[in-house]
Structure formats: C-alpha cells, structure tokens
Amino acid sequence: MRESSAAEILPVAVTVNGQVFWWTPTNGLDASVVAQVEGWIQRRAESYLPAAIMRGLDRDDLLQEGRSGALKAARDYDPAFGAGYLSYADHWIRQAMRAALGRSHDVYLAKRARQQAVKDGELPLVLRLDAHLRDEDAALSDLLPAAQPDPQDQAEQAERESALRRALNRLEAIARFMGFIDARRGRCIPFWLPTYSRDMEQSQDASASDLSVRIRNVLYSTHIVQHHNRCDLAFYPLAGAPIFRRITGSAPGGMDHEWITLDQSFGQARATSDWRCISYLSFVRLDQDSLRMVWETDDLLRASFRVKEVLL
Incomplete structure (x- = not known):
C-alpha cells in the first residue's frame, strides 16, 4: 500500500x-x-x-x-x-x-x-447457512435440523427468564423508592417512617371487633404515652400488607402486660403469632438530600439516609 x-x-x-x-x-x-x-x-x-x-x-x-x-x-x-x-x-x-x-x-x-463448528462436526449446518446467505429465496427454518428440546436447556432458559423478571421487579421497586425520596428532597416535606423494630408485642389474641389490645409491658401507659410522636403504629403481618392504627388510650395492667386502645379494630381475629413485628410510626423529614445504597445480597438493597423527627 x-x-x-x-x-x-x-x-x-x-x-x-x-x-x-x-x-x-x-x-x-x-x-x-x-x-x-x-x-x-x-x-x-x-x-x-x-x-x-x-x-x-x-x-x-x-x-x-x-x-x-x-x-x-x-x-x-x-x-x-x-x-x-x-x-x-x-x-x-x-x-x-x-x-x-x-x-x-x-x-x-x-x-x-x-472453526469451532468444523471441529465439533457441525460444518454441514455452517455450509448450509453460507448457502442461505447467498440464496435470498431460501428459508432459514429449512436449514435448521429438527430436534427435540433438551429438558435441561429448557430448565436453564426458564431460570434465566425468572432471574430477569426478578431483576426487572427490583429495578421497578428501586425506581418507586427513588421517586418517593426525590419528591421529599429539600428537608421541608415530612412523611411517616416506621422504626421497623419490635416496639410492641401483642400478648393476647384479639377478636375482629376488639378495640383494646393487650400487649407486653413496655411502660407505654406510664412513660411512653407522654411522647406525642408515639401514638401511631404499623402492624406487620406474616403475610400481606401492613396495618396502620392510632393509639387513642392506654391503661396499665399487671406486672407483665398493659392495654392500649386503637382507633379502629382489625376487622378480623388476630392471634399473637400473626405479627412479624409491631413498630412505631415516626413523623420525620429528610435531614440531608443524599442517601447511600448498598446491595447486601442479590435480592436485598439497603438504603441509608438521615432523617429528623418532626413534632406533631
């Protein structure tokens, strides 16, 4: 040249x-x-x-x-x-x-x-594909050998599709969470945030119409009740969506229990073993506009951000 x-x-x-x-x-x-x-x-x-x-x-x-x-x-x-x-x-x-x-x-x-196709003995198919590229009237499906699908391949494909669906669902959940945070940037828009702790524990089964719930003694009726931001609860069942209730009253019981009165009954009988946890709801605002997100596992993303409680 x-x-x-x-x-x-x-x-x-x-x-x-x-x-x-x-x-x-x-x-x-x-x-x-x-x-x-x-x-x-x-x-x-x-x-x-x-x-x-x-x-x-x-x-x-x-x-x-x-x-x-x-x-x-x-x-x-x-x-x-x-x-x-x-x-x-x-x-x-x-x-x-x-x-x-x-x-x-x-x-x-x-x-x-x-070259690998030749080595693996698949040259005839490769040659037919070459011929197909030169013959515009040929149907590509005619060149492929009729073969039964391999069950193992089908299982692997199904697993890949399932993993892809899980990944897309995670991305959608992350997008919703980021949209929630973005709408509250600026430290001026308060929102409810659960503590995600076992702040209370129901100690007696409740009927569908009960407004009074017996809980283990956490000194709510004597001490915590004075905190106005400890009147709202999130009940997290083992299955299903959380239930939100407000405490309208409380009373001491025995040494190991006390009573709280809710603004609304559960609408169905609830056993003590129905709950994953019962947490306080805090009324907070963002204390900084940045947050830190870390993948703990393939299915768990931990988001960390600072909030400041707003007094009601």
Missing part, C-alpha cells in the same frame, strides 16, 4: 451546491506540523500492531485508519479548543485505530465460531 504524503492529509472535501471541492484548512496548520502527525501515526500503528495481527489486520491497515483520524482532526481542529493540534490529532488517531480493532474483533469471533 502506498503511504499518503503529509500534503494528502490536509485537503478536505467540501460540497457546495452539489459540487465537491478540495479545500486546505486555514486554521494555522502547516506541512511541518502534519509531518509530525505522520510520525505519530507510525508509532501508534507499531503499538497496536500485535493486537491487529491477532484480528487479521496488518500495519498498512492501521496506517490507513490513523490517517483517516488525522484527516478528521485537521478538518475539525480549532485553536479555541485550548489544546495543541498534535494532542487533538493523537486522540482521533487512537480512536480510529481502536474502532478498526473493534470491528475486526467481531469478524475474528465469527471466524473462530466457524
């Missing part, structure tokens, strides 16, 4: 009214600068040559790609960029060579797949 001279890098094709003219940029470049760019192209080609050989390219291919990058740099360069032309051209030279290596890598992989 004949190498281009320095002067061949500078001209740029410009189309005016449908006619092509060759124009030399008037952005301060001269032949000596372009000659230095040619030297850079040579050095970059040498550095990328081992990778190029593995992908079926040679030195001349790299030189041609490098010169195309230098031509783009000569066409687009403006001293107002704040960088010298040589640095600007080197960027586009490397970009052009890397792009060529990437395209060649795809071809290289295709060749490797064909």
Whole structure:
C-alpha cells in the first residue's frame, strides 16, 4: 500500500451546491506540523500492531485508519479548543485505530465460531447457512435440523427468564423508592417512617371487633404515652400488607402486660403469632438530600439516609 504524503492529509472535501471541492484548512496548520502527525501515526500503528495481527489486520491497515483520524482532526481542529493540534490529532488517531480493532474483533469471533463448528462436526449446518446467505429465496427454518428440546436447556432458559423478571421487579421497586425520596428532597416535606423494630408485642389474641389490645409491658401507659410522636403504629403481618392504627388510650395492667386502645379494630381475629413485628410510626423529614445504597445480597438493597423527627 502506498503511504499518503503529509500534503494528502490536509485537503478536505467540501460540497457546495452539489459540487465537491478540495479545500486546505486555514486554521494555522502547516506541512511541518502534519509531518509530525505522520510520525505519530507510525508509532501508534507499531503499538497496536500485535493486537491487529491477532484480528487479521496488518500495519498498512492501521496506517490507513490513523490517517483517516488525522484527516478528521485537521478538518475539525480549532485553536479555541485550548489544546495543541498534535494532542487533538493523537486522540482521533487512537480512536480510529481502536474502532478498526473493534470491528475486526467481531469478524475474528465469527471466524473462530466457524472453526469451532468444523471441529465439533457441525460444518454441514455452517455450509448450509453460507448457502442461505447467498440464496435470498431460501428459508432459514429449512436449514435448521429438527430436534427435540433438551429438558435441561429448557430448565436453564426458564431460570434465566425468572432471574430477569426478578431483576426487572427490583429495578421497578428501586425506581418507586427513588421517586418517593426525590419528591421529599429539600428537608421541608415530612412523611411517616416506621422504626421497623419490635416496639410492641401483642400478648393476647384479639377478636375482629376488639378495640383494646393487650400487649407486653413496655411502660407505654406510664412513660411512653407522654411522647406525642408515639401514638401511631404499623402492624406487620406474616403475610400481606401492613396495618396502620392510632393509639387513642392506654391503661396499665399487671406486672407483665398493659392495654392500649386503637382507633379502629382489625376487622378480623388476630392471634399473637400473626405479627412479624409491631413498630412505631415516626413523623420525620429528610435531614440531608443524599442517601447511600448498598446491595447486601442479590435480592436485598439497603438504603441509608438521615432523617429528623418532626413534632406533631
């Protein structure tokens, strides 16, 4: 391949009214600068040559790609960029060579797949596919052998699809959570936040119409009741959505229990073993607009952010 001279890098094709003219940029470049760019192209080609050989390219291919990058740099360069032309051209030279290596890598992989097919005894199918590419009237389905699906492959495919559905559900849940937080940024919009702790424990089964619930003694009726922000509860059942209730009254019981009165009954009988936990609801606002999110496991994302309690 004949190498281009320095002067061949500078001209740029410009189309005016449908006619092509060759124009030399008037952005301060001269032949000596372009000659230095040619030297850079040579050095970059040498550095990328081992990778190029593995992908079926040679030195001349790299030189041609490098010169195309230098031509783009000569066409687009403006001293107002704040960088010298040589640095600007080197960027586009490397970009052009890397792009060529990437395209060649795809071809290289295709060749490797064909070689593997020959090694595995699947050459007839590969040859039929080659024939299909040359025959536009051929049906691709006619080239594939009729075979029963492998149960193991079906199971693996089902597992992959299930994993994908779980991942999409997690992304949707994360998007909803981030939307909730974004709407409350600025530290001015309060919201209810459970403590997610076992703050109370029901100690006696409750009927569907009971408003009074017996709980283990946590000194609510004598001490905690004075805190106005400890009147709202979140009941988390073992299955289903949480139930939110407000405490309207309380009374001491024995040494091991006390009573609280709720604003509304549960609507169905509730045993002591029905709850995962009973937590206080705190009325809070964001104390900072940033939050930290860490994946604890593949299915558990922990979000940490600071809040400040708002007195009711």
